[in-house]
Amino acid sequence: MPTPSWRPRRAAPFSCLAAALLLSGCGAEHEDSAAAALRLRFPDHAESVLAAREAFAPAADGFRLPASAQGGAWVGAARPEVTLPREGGGPIRFRRADGGEIRVRELGAEGEGRTAERAVSYRRAGGTSFWTATDHGVEEWLLLGEGVARGGEAAAAWEVEGATPRPRGAAVELLDEESGAPVLRVTAPRAHAASGRPVAPALRVRGARIELVVDAGGEAVLVDPAWEPAGAMGSERRDHTATLLPSGKVLVTGGANTVPLDTAELYDPETDTWTPTQGTMHLARRQHTATRLPGGQVLVLGGYGGIGGRSDLWSAELYDPETDTWTLLETRLKQARHQHTATLLESGLVLVAGGRAQGTPLKSAELYDPTGESTPPTPDVPAMEDARYLHTATLLDSGKVLLVGGLGTTRANGAVLYDPEANTWARTPPGDTARIDHTATRLEDGRVLVAGGVSEEDKSTLASAALYDPRANAWADAPSMRVARADHAAARLHDGAVLVTGGDDEIAAFAAELYDPEANTWTPAPRMRSGHLQHTATVLLDRRVLVAGPEVHSEVYTGVGVACASDAECALGLCVEGVCCESRCAEPCRTCARSDAPGRCVPQPKGSDLRGDCAREGCDGACDGFGVCTAVRPGDACSPARCSDDGTQRLGSLVCPAAGAACPDPAREPRERVDCAPYRCDRATSDCKERCSSLQDCAPGFACDLSGRCVPPPPRGKGGCSLAGAGAADPLESGLGAALLALLALGKRRSLALRSR
Numbered sequence: 001m002p003t004p005s006w007r008p009r010r011a012a013p014f015s016c017l018a019a020a021l022l023l024s025g026c027g028a029e030h031e032d033s034a035a036a037a038l039r040l041r042f043p044d045h046a047e048s049v050l051a052a053r054e055a056f057a058p059a060a061d062g063f064r065l066p067a068s069a070q071g072g073a074w075v076g077a078a079r080p081e082v083t084l085p086r087e088g089g090g091p092i093r094f095r096r097a098d099g100g101e102i103r104v105r106e107l108g109a110e111g112e113g114r115t116a117e118r119a120v121s122y123r124r125a126g127g128t129s130f131w132t133a134t135d136h137g138v139e140e141w142l143l144l145g146e147g148v149a150r151g152g153e154a155a156a157a158w159e160v161e162g163a164t165p166r167p168r169g170a171a172v173e174l175l176d177e178e179s180g181a182p183v184l185r186v187t188a189p190r191a192h193a194a195s196g197r198p199v200a201p202a203l204r205v206r207g208a209r210i211e212l213v214v215d216a217g218g219e220a221v222l223v224d225p226a227w228e229p230a231g232a233m234g235s236e237r238r239d240h241t242a243t244l245l246p247s248g249k250v251l252v253t254g255g256a257n258t259v260p261l262d263t264a265e266l267y268d269p270e271t272d273t274w275t276p277t278q279g280t281m282h283l284a285r286r287q288h289t290a291t292r293l294p295g296g297q298v299l300v301l302g303g304y305g306g307i308g309g310r311s312d313l314w315s316a317e318l319y320d321p322e323t324d325t326w327t328l329l330e331t332r333l334k335q336a337r338h339q340h341t342a343t344l345l346e347s348g349l350v351l352v353a354g355g356r357a358q359g360t361p362l363k364s365a366e367l368y369d370p371t372g373e374s375t376p377p378t379p380d381v382p383a384m385e386d387a388r389y390l391h392t393a394t395l396l397d398s399g400k401v402l403l404v405g406g407l408g409t410t411r412a413n414g415a416v417l418y419d420p421e422a423n424t425w426a427r428t429p430p431g432d433t434a435r436i437d438h439t440a441t442r443l444e445d446g447r448v449l450v451a452g453g454v455s456e457e458d459k460s461t462l463a464s465a466a467l468y469d470p471r472a473n474a475w476a477d478a479p480s481m482r483v484a485r486a487d488h489a490a491a492r493l494h495d496g497a498v499l500v501t502g503g504d505d506e507i508a509a510f511a512a513e514l515y516d517p518e519a520n521t522w523t524p525a526p527r528m529r530s531g532h533l534q535h536t537a538t539v540l541l542d543r544r545v546l547v548a549g550p551e552v553h554s555e556v557y558t559g560v561g562v563a564c565a566s567d568a569e570c571a572l573g574l575c576v577e578g579v580c581c582e583s584r585c586a587e588p589c590r591t592c593a594r595s596d597a598p599g600r601c602v603p604q605p606k607g608s609d610l611r612g613d614c615a616r617e618g619c620d621g622a623c624d625g626f627g628v629c630t631a632v633r634p635g636d637a638c639s640p641a642r643c644s645d646d647g648t649q650r651l652g653s654l655v656c657p658a659a660g661a662a663c664p665d666p667a668r669e670p671r672e673r674v675d676c677a678p679y680r681c682d683r684a685t686s687d688c689k690e691r692c693s694s695l696q697d698c699a700p701g702f703a704c705d706l707s708g709r710c711v712p713p714p715p716r717g718k719g720g721c722s723l724a725g726a727g728a729a730d731p732l733e734s735g736l737g738a739a740l741l742a743l744l745a746l747g748k749r750r751s752l753a754l755r756s757r
Contacts, residue, residue, distance in 0.1 A: 034128050035116040038143060042222050045192055049141045049222075050117040054133040062086040063113060063120045065133050067097065071582050071600055073526035073562070076555040077231030077272065079137050080184075084113055088122035088129075091161070094184060094227070102174060102184060103161040104227075106140075107209075124156075127220075135529060136553050137184075137228030142212070142221075149191075149199070149221040154211035156225075165205045169234050169263075169276075172203050172210050182230035182273070187552075188212055189236075191223035199223070228553075233265055233274050238550035241290035242536035243298050245321045250538050250546055251298055253281065253290050253319075257550075260284040260305030264319070264326075267554065269540050274554075278324040282317055284309060289342035291350055296321055299370050301352060304338035312336035312357045318370070331372045335364050341393035342368075343401050345420050349378060351401055353418070354388040361387035361408050365418070384425055386413040392440035394448050396470045402428070404450050404468075405435040415468065415475075431475025432466040439490035441498050443517050446470055449478065449498055451515070452485045461486050461504065465515070481522050483511045489537035491545050495569045499525065499557060501547055502532035509533055514562065525562065526598070529555050543571035558582070561599030577610070588613035589623035603627035619656035619663045632656040638663030641671075643681035648699050650674040650681050650688050678702040678710035 039046040056063035061083060068079035081095040088109030094102040108125035115121075119132040119141075126148035130141040142156055149155045163174035163183060174184040188201040193216045201214040201223050214223050233252065240255025250267040254260065262284035264277040281300065288303025298319040306313055314336040316329040333352065340355025340362070353365040363386065367378040384403075391406025391413070401418040415428040438453025451465040463484035467476045485503030492498050498515040502508060509531030513524050528547070535549035537557075545557040559571035559580045567573045570580035577585075581592035585601035591610055594602055604610055606625030614621025618631035619638055632638045637653040644651055652672035654664040676688035677699040691708045692698050698710035705711045 034114065034121040034130070035119070038116075038128075038130070038222075041143070041194060041220065042192065044196070045222055049130050049132055049224075050119050052118045052132045052134065055118040056082075056084060056115075056120050056131070056133065058115075059083065062090070063115075063131075065138065067095070068135070071560070072558070072597075073560045073599060074529050074555045074557055076529055076553055077136065077229035079135070079229065082133075082138050082227075084120050084131055087112060088124065092131075096183060100162065100176070100183075102163045105159045105161075107157045107159065126155075129156075134226070134228070136232075137226060139224045139226045141224045144214075144216075144221050144223070146220050147218050149214045149216035149223075150218045151215060152213055154204075155214050155221075155223075156212040158210045160208050160210060165208065165210050167203075167205050170202070171234065172205055173230055185228050185230045185232055186210060186225060187228075188214075188223060188225045191216070191221055193217070194220040231272050231274070231554075232552040233548065233554060234276055234552070235261060235263055235265075236550055236552050237261055238534035239286040240536065240549055241288065241300070242538045242546070242548055243290045243292050244538055244540065245292070245298070246296045247321060248541040249321070250540070250548075251277075251290070251319060251321070252536070252548055253298075253300055254285045254288055254303065254305070255549065256286040256305075260286045260303070260309045262305075267546060267548070269542060269544070269546070269556070272556075277319070277326070279326055281326055282328040283307070283313060283315055285313055285338075287338040288313070289340065289352075291342050291344050293344065293370055294348065297370075299342075299350065299368075301342050301350070301368065302333055302337045302340060302355065312338055316368070316370075329370075329372070331369065333368065334366045335362065337362055337364075339389040341391060341403070343393045343395050345395070345401070346399050347420065349420075351381070351393070351418060351420070353393060353401075353403060354384065354391055354406060356389045361389050361406075363387040379423055381418075381423060382425060384416060385427070386416075388413050390436040392438065392450070394440045394442050396442070396448070397446045398470060400470070402440070402448055402468060402470070404433050404440050404448075405438055405453065407436045407456075428468065429474055431468065432464060432477060433475070435462060437486040437504075438462070439488060439500065441490045441492050443492065443498070444496040445517065447517070449490075449515060449517070451478075451481060451490060451498075451500055452488055452503070454486045460484075461508075478515075479520060479522055481515075482513050482524055483508050485511070487533045489532070489535055489547070491537040491539050493539065493545070493559070494543045494571065499537065499545055501528065501537050501545075501557075502535055504533045506531070512557070523563075525557075526560075529553075543573075545571075558599075587627070588629050589627045615660045618659050619661050621660075631659075632663060634658050639666045641686040643683050643686055644673070647680045647683070648676055650676055650686060678712070 035050050056065050063084040065082040067081040083093040088111050091103035091105050109122045111123040113120050113122050119130040122129050127144040132139050144155055166173050166175055172186040173182040176183050188203050191199040191201040191214050193199050199214055199216045204211050236257040237255030241253050243251045245251055253264040262280040265274050267274050284305040285303030286305055289301050291299045293299055301316050303313045314332040318327045318329055336357050337355030341353050343351045345351055350368040352368055355362050363383040365381040367381055369378050387408045388406030392404045394402045396402055404415045406413050415433045417426050434456040435453035439451050441449045448468040453462050455462055461484040463480040465478035467478045485508035487504040488502045490498055490500045496517055501512045510528050512528055513522050515522055530551055530553050532547055538546045540546055548554040560582050562580045564570050564575040564580050567575045574581045577593040579592050579599050581599050583601050585592045589604050590601050591604045592599055592601055603626055604623040607622050609615055609622050614629035614631050617629055618633040621631035624630050634656050636656055638656050639654040641653040642651050654669055679689040680697055680699055682689045689697050692704035692710050695704055698704050702710040
């Protein structure tokens with residue numbers, strides 16, 4: 001499908017006052033003034049600068065962006081922790097996962113960093129810099145004023161410490177000083193002049209300095225250098241190919257960003273790195289095919305590109321992974337074509353079918369001999385009844401080739417079968433196959449799953465799917481996908497399921513789902529980290545799936561978090577607690593089945609004990625929510641001693657009887673009772689008091705004497721001072737005597753205190 005395009009809107013005139021606000025570099029500006037000036041001058045691009053999904057957090061040393069989480073169903077190069085300085089002249093610090101640190105100083109930046117909506121801004125010579133977070137790293141949008149971006153002069157520069165800058169194509173890689181491995185990648189993918197026209201920026205290296213060159217003819221310009229992990233392709237590309245090599249590496253060839261590419265790259269799953277092949281292809285090409293041959297070489301045929309990037313290609317070239325070289329083959333295609341299919345037959349010949357040439361859909365097909373040594377020569381293949389491009393071709397168990405869908409001269413077509421032995425074409429029975437930009441995947445039982453694409457009838461994107469059974473030569477409906485999608489990719493996993501990824505709208509681009517052939521059902525897979533369309537999905541030798549394009553950031557599907565019943569169902573071979581996990585996760589108080597992090601080995605929720613790890617340590621064992629067991633050890637108190645409600649007794653503690661048992665219920669289990677008389681129970685310590693300082697420290701019926709002891713009252717009728725007759729109430733029993741004793745004791749203490757002064 002054509003690449004979406006947009007037309008930049010010409011910036012509206014603005015007042016001299018606004019221009020002055022934008023470029024003056026006044027230190028007294030309000031924190032939102034830089035953002036306001038940017039929105040006024042570059043309204044079409046300000047949202048990209050100021051409205052990132054994640055913001056830097058203020059910190060003691062400046063502004064901090066945490067490293068991105070690693071692991072999960074989709075993994076890619078992790079964003080390092082980034083700390084921006086409090087003052088513009090300070091270093092920007094990139095902290096790597098291994099503890100190393102790269103420091104970058106922007107020359108000309110000055111003044112205090114200020115928040116500008118969700119970005120951080122600094123004044124700089126000739127303009128303003130805005131730092132903003134991305135999913136993969138950080139971008140620095142440079143707003144440069146009139147007269148700054150002209151000619152071949154450096155418009156901005158950065159000094160690098162802790163790594164060695166090295167040019168790589170249009171990018172600059174920062175290499176580890178000890179190992180020489182790339183750890184960060186700097187690009188300047190786009191720039192926009194104030195008039196609205198795009199401008200081409202460039203990066204160059206001078207020793208430890210990276211310089212940005214952008215010629216905007218003296219106009220104000222907005223340019224965005226990006227600082228990201230090095231685990232990325234060297235170029236954005238779509239309409240490319242990806243081929244698994246015998247070594248386990250993946251060869252990605254051609255495609256296009258704005259023009260067809262002649263570059264090719266190798267992905268190494270063991271190191272999660274991309275490196276260019278030793279040389280480029282002989283011709284730039286997109287919408288071509290790449291076929292792995294029995295000897296491990298990769299045959300590239302046709303495409304659209306060539307010199308000038310606007311030609312249908314006849315040529316064929318061969319990549320040899322043993323020597324890392326490209327060879328332009330003498331044998332060309334009989335018909336120049338792109339958007340065709342190429343299928344390796346059991347004979348070693350390659351069936352090339354359909355496509356387009358000079359904008360016209362093709363009926364022709366041919367057999368290509370990669371060796372050029374066929375004896376007798378390869379036969380001519382009859383033309384198909386219908387012309388078609390954007391179709392699929394699938395090799396069946398019988399050796400026949402199934403072609404599905406594709407666009408002809410006026411309509412999409414159904415399915416046909418090519419029989420190599422008879423060298424004939426035959427239609428299949430009618431089915432839901434008139435579609436383009438779909439996928440077709442051969443299942444383990446030999447059937448073919450056709451999914452998604454664009455409808456021939458109303459040009460709508462499809463969620464529908466169909467199954468072709470070669471044994472019965474019949475089509476059957478399959479359940480529809482959860483998301484309608486076209487320009488997606490599909491890959492059959494090691495367990496027979498089919499992973500479908502990406503698509504041509506904002507919802508489908510990030511969505512993935514799994515088809516289970518046995519259950520004939522679709523289930524959602526975890527959301528991808530980046531959006532993908534016109535991309536590739538390649539099953540690696542270790543069972544994971546590499547998804548690459550159109551952006552430089554690839555990602556790998558691990559299957560982590562998907563439901564499973566055995567290790568055999570998981571790409572990593574680790575089925576834990578019913579989900580595919582990133583590790584065995586055998587540590588106490590950790591789980592792979594937490595709903596907010598499926599497949600990640602994370603702490604169990606507080607109060608849980610899913611595997612009984614904590615129960616083995618004592619009573620009421622449970623996790624604390626941070627990956628640590630809490631339990632009452634046998635013999636220790638489950639419920640501490642306490643005072644009775646009336647304060648006259650000490651109630652003993654309830655202890656843990658044994659590991660794995662429950663603590664006794666305080667509301668039901670009887671406690672040992674100790675009478676504290678003549679004292680009360682101390683509620684602070686839950687012990688019986690042994691001294692008193694007031695009446696409140698004594699049990700009912702006792703009084704605190706002058707020596708600090710609780711004593712019983714004098715016997716009734718003694719003391720000679722009583723005026724009561726026989727049978728009258730004793731003043732002490734009525735509380736009067738006790739109060740008198742307390743007052744006497746208090747007076748005595750005060751007297752002693754005065755003497756000691």
